[in-house]
Amino acid sequence: MNWSKLERRVGCCMLPALLTTASLAQESGGSEVEKLTKKVGDLESQVADLREQQAQGQDETGVSLDEIDEQLTDMSKNMSTLRPGKRSFLLTGYAYAGFNNSEGSDSTFGAGFVPIFLWKIDDDLFLEGEAEFELEDSETHVALEYLQASYVINDSMILGFGKFLSPSNPFADRLHPAWINKLPDAPLGLGPQRIMPFTQLGVQLHGGVPVGSQKVNYALYVSNGPSLEEDAGTYGSLGDENLSDLNNNKAIGGRIGYFPLPELEFGYSLEFSQVTASGSDVSDADATIQSFDVNYTASIPKGTLDLRGQWAFSDLSDVVYDPNATDFGPATLDNSRNGGYLQAAYRPSEVKSSMLSRCEGVVRYDQIDLPDGAPESTDQSRWTFGLNYWTGASSVFKLAYRMDDRDAPGTSVDAVMFQWAVGL
Amino acid sequence: MKTKTSTMLTKLSASTFVLSGAMLLAMSCMSTTSSNADAAAPAAQKSGSTLWAQNCRRCHNFRSPSDYSDSEWEAAMFHMRIRANLTGDEYELIREFLKSSN
Numbered sequence: 164m165n166w167s168k169l170e171r172r173v174g175c176c177m178l179p180a181l182l183t184t185a186s187l188a189q190e191s192g193g194s195e196v197e198k199l200t201k202k203v204g205d206l207e208s209q210v211a212d213l214r215e216q217q218a219q220g221q222d223e224t225g226v227s228l229d230e231i232d233e234q235l236t237d238m239s240k241n242m243s244t245l246r247p248g249k250r251s252f253l254l255t256g257y258a259y260a261g262f263n264n265s266e267g268s269d270s271t272f273g274a275g276f277v278p279i280f281l282w283k284i285d286d287d288l289f290l291e292g293e294a295e296f297e298l299e300d301s302e303t304h305v306a307l308e309y310l311q312a313s314y315v316i317n318d319s320m321i322l323g324f325g326k327f328l329s330p331s332n333p334f335a336d337r338l339h340p341a342w343i344n345k346l347p348d349a350p351l352g353l354g355p356q357r358i359m360p361f362t363q364l365g366v367q368l369h370g371g372v373p374v375g376s377q378k379v380n381y382a383l384y385v386s387n388g389p390s391l392e393e394d395a396g397t398y399g400s401l402g403d404e405n406l407s408d409l410n411n412n413k414a415i416g417g418r419i420g421y422f423p424l425p426e427l428e429f430g431y432s433l434e435f436s437q438v439t440a441s442g443s444d445v446s447d448a449d450a451t452i453q454s455f456d457v458n459y460t461a462s463i464p465k466g467t468l469d470l471r472g473q474w475a476f477s478d479l480s481d482v483v484y485d486p487n488a489t490d491f492g493p494a495t496l497d498n499s500r501n502g503g504y505l506q507a508a509y510r511p512s513e514v515k516s517s518m519l520s521r522c523e524g525v526v527r528y529d530q531i532d533l534p535d536g537a538p539e540s541t542d543q544s545r546w547t548f549g550l551n552y553w554t555g556a557s558s559v560f561k562l563a564y565r566m567d568d569r570d571a572p573g574t575s576v577d578a579v580m581f582q583w584a585v586g587l
Numbered sequence: 588m589k590t591k592t593s594t595m596l597t598k599l600s601a602s603t604f605v606l607s608g609a610m611l612l613a614m615s616c617m618s619t620t621s622s623n624a625d626a627a628a629p630a631a632q633k634s635g636s637t638l639w640a641q642n643c644r645r646c647h648n649f650r651s652p653s654d655y656s657d658s659e660w661e662a663a664m665f666h667m668r669i670r671a672n673l674t675g676d677e678y679e680l681i682r683e684f685l686k687s688s689n
Contacts, residue, residue, distance in 0.1 A: 251662040281665070586650075
């Protein structure tokens with residue numbers, strides 16, 4: 164309360180009392196004066212009390228403000244410790260578990276965990292690494308899937324070096340993580356039984372370039388490249404575990420992706436390499452690998468349509484394997500291979516039914532053609548039908564049936580597959 | 588004959604590819620930084636949310652902006668800049684959209 168106002172109020176109360184006291188003293192004598200004098204004394208005492216209370220109130224307010232000020236200072240100090248630093252880190256990745264029942268072999272459960280470590284070191288420098296822990300043949304398979312440092316040269320050019328997912332294989336580069344791949348397994352030719360590399364160990368330049376209202380993506384790389392298999396069971400095929408280069412020739416390759424529309428991309432990739440190991444009895448073999456891909460993802464009535472396709476072609480020099488006949492040779496191949504997939508998926512994500520909107524139907528055709536006499540297997544084609552149930556944006560249950568067709572009679576392997584996958 | 592045709596096709600593809608790569612490389616070298624990017628570039632005309640919708644969906648479902656903190660989005664978006672070949676403009680706009688929406 165304002166002190167001057169308090170005094171005025173008390174004064175207003177006391178003035179009539181004093182006037183009354185004076186008049187009554189004249190009329191009623193000394194006893195009344197004493198009473199009124201006592202009342203005045205009481206009022207003075209009350210004013211003193213009020214003054215004291217006011218003073219105490221000021222003290223209390225002063226203490227509270229000090230405390231608040233101190234708390235604010237402490238909070239400010241704490242905030243400075245919580246302020247993010249220049250570097251950013253994120254541990255992400257994905258995990259999966261599943262069940263596979265293939266004709267002619269024992270059914271089995273499987274699981275894998277793939278952590279991805281991301282460091283933004285500054286505005287231009289970035290480091291990312293992906294480890295892979297997978298249960299495989301009664302062992303835990305551990306691998307460094309990729310480890311790449313990237314330096315931003317400008318808005319449309321990034322320099323990457325290390326072990327990186329092969330830009331010429333879009334399935335490997337973008338679509339292979341279990342929570343992104345719409346089926347539990349990988350397509351022929353691009354996954355495990357591949358005719359083009361999954362990863363590269365080397366250096367790449369890549370980026371996106373606006374071209375009017377459209378866009379072009381590009382990647383150019385130099386790497387150790389693939390290696391020529393020379394064993395009895397795999398000769399003529401290419402391996403990409405060429406971590407310590409087997410010769411002085413480096414692979415050169417790249418990919419161009421063109422977006423006529425934001426939803427549509429056409430891609431073409433090409434890679435040249437010399438794949439025979441130094442000192443090998445097999446003469447130098449050159450490998451040319453090409454790949455075409457198309458990707459279309461768009462909203463259509465009541466849902467989302469996702470169309471994808473990629474087809475790869477490899478062509479190796481005609482060389483003689485095991486030329487000294489020490490094992491299985493001499494053997495030759497007209498070593499041209501091709502393989503890939505076409506896939507369509509539809510999810511009615513806009514329908515009213517919550518359950519139906521989480522479902523997604525997938526159909527994929529994949530195929531691989533091997534040269535006559537290739538030791539690994541025969542030509543193979545497959546139809547796979549899948550039904551996915553999305554419990555979240557990055558969590559999905561997949562159920563699929565795969566119909567297998569191989570040239571050699573009695574070797575086709577149909578399969579039922581189930582997989583749960585989550586992106587972290 | 589088949590081999591000759593195949594070799595010619597390969598050489599033609601290789602020439603086209605190398606030429607296209609050289610052109611793109613030249614265009615990339617002439618590219619500017621975000622601060623003075625060409626106003627006519629597509630990304631500059633689109634909002635962060637539009638670019639987020641267009642680019643992320645090409646490979647996977649949309650991740651909610653609330654999945655990560657601002658600091659975590661810094662790392663996640665740099666990762667996606669590399670993986671999806673986002674231009675500098677696209678990267679900046681999507682990153683700001685995600686950080687302002689989480």
